[in-house]
Amino acid sequence: MELSPNVERIQYAIRDIVSTAKEVEKKGKKLYYFNIGDPDKFDFDTPNYLKSALIKALNEPFANAYSDSAGNQNLRKAIADRQERLWGTKLNPEKILVTTGVSEAISFIAASMAPSIEVLVPSPIYPSYLSYFNFYNINPIQYNNDEKNHWYPDIDDIRNKLTSKTRAILLINPNNPTGAVYPPKVVKEITNVAGENDLLIISDEIYDLLSFKDNFKSTASLTDLPVLELNGISKTFLSPGWRLGWANLRDDDEKYTNFWEAMAKQSRIRLCSNSPIQIAVSEILNKPMDFLPNVKKKIENRALYFVKRINEMDGLSVSPPEGAFYAFPKIEKKIPDRQFVLELLKETGVLFVFGSGFGELGKSHFRSVVLPQEDEMTIALDLVEKFLKKIP
Ligand SMILES: Cc1ncc(COP(=O)(O)O)c(C=O)c1O
Structure with a gap:
């Protein structure tokens, strides 16, 4: 072959x-x-109430059937409620795509972009992004995170790396691999660069509830610009093997509707993510996380x-x-x-x-x-x- x-x-x-x-x-x-x-x-x-919710979910109507490709309606509503409850972000459940972990959402993003587009990505970076972007011929341009400044993004370096081909900027906050939690001021500066240069902000927030001092702020809560957020239950719910994540787009002016549709199209060819897990997560997502x-x-x-x-x-x-x-x-x-x-x-x-x-x-x-x-x-x-x- x-x-x-x-x-x-x-x-x-x-x-x-x-x-x-x-x-x-x-x-x-x-x-x-x-x-x-x-x-x-x-x-x-994995907390016991999650395990119980999964066992219960197996007997729910249609739990063992395919779900909608974009995800179970109750779960999408629960995700919108979560984001509003935690971060004050108002989401349209139609702009939430349930995926088999954030990993699948990363693949959908990379596969939806035209080859040769440049995406600004942090360095060091969670490697899945480099592989998916490279796989689909998207050019990941690495901007520096400054080790001497708690590994926060270097805004001057971001500005220096902009070109006429740059279309998006990724931030991973809290960060893998450095463990940095970006101060809101730094996030705001990144969103300013995005706004001035017409970039889609992609914000991976899979560790959002794991900042030790509770000082994390979700990117979408700090700007009105379009933000494509990635999140899931692998880390904060101690359940990486459940393989459940999501992408959500907050895009009030409907600027990225085509891009969203390209991602949704991909979700359809893989049918759906795991149905019983979706039902279970829709039950627990907004319960107290004692x-x-x-x-x-x-x-x-x-x-x-x-x-x-x-x-x-x-x-x-x-x-x-x-x-x-x-x-x-x-x-x-x-x-x-x-x-x-x-x-x-x-x-x-x-x-x-x-x-x-x-x-x-x-x-x-x-x-x-x-x-x-x-x-x-x-x-x-x-x-x-x-x-x-x-x-x-
Ligand atoms: C920053 C980041 N994004 C995404 C993922 C993938 O997570 P998932 O289990 O939801 O596919 C990880 C896993 O380590 C991660 O660290």
Whole structure:
């Protein structure tokens, strides 16, 4: 079979590295998986009221049939209610598309754009965006997030990277891989650039309820410009395996109706996302999330411990995350990040993701989740510390 050249451009460092890890594991080494942002792989679990809602949903009328391609009507209404309740954003349920995780929405966005369009994307970046944009021949132009300024976007760099082909700007807030939570002033500055240059704002807010200090503000609540938001239940409801996300477009002047229709068209060829999950989520989305404060506190405490340990090590430094569940340390020794991660894995069993898998500014960094319990982190970070001493 002749292969599509587009496939060559797919890279997903977070999982690509797992095959090497499995080989190391086969040789009998204990592995410390600090690579995947899945809380359910650690001592976090999907809340029981979600599980009960899913069991109940299976017996609802049409639960086991295909749903509307754009999503179950009750769920779309529940998503609109959620966004208004939390962030004061008024949405038209017709401009909500339920997807199989935010991942599918990213694919719909990239596939709807004309080839050779430029989209400004953050660097470092969650790698799925680079792969999908590259796959569909969209040009992701990376703007700098400034490590010396809490990894916030560098507005001057954004302005410098605008060209006549730029059509959209992406922000990921709270951020994967850095854990940054952007101050409203920074978001506002980005929306100003978008407004002045007629760009669609794409705002990935999948970690919206996971800012440690509750200081996250949704982009659409800070501007009247069109905003395409992405969100889902994988992270805030501790249920990544349920595969449920959504895209919503707030576009009062109907400027992006064609683009929205292009995305909706794609949703039709894949029929629908998982029906019983949609019914269950429509039931729970606006219930009180009593589990959340405890989850956030646990993650924040682990992040604090991780940061303290890393910053005590000779050869590593890290800017403290303010939300989500990642940290993005800098490798200050003269070793490429990929080599650092692979050698560390082979020698100690500790698995991080090499930073260059997260775009240009990811070089000389690695990403770690801050989800493991403190005693597991202690063992792994002791191994990292010992390993570092051997590197000149
Ligand atoms: C910023 C960001 N967007 C999207 C996704 C994909 O999420 P989903 O599970 O909804 O496909 C992730 C997963 O790690 C993420 O970190």
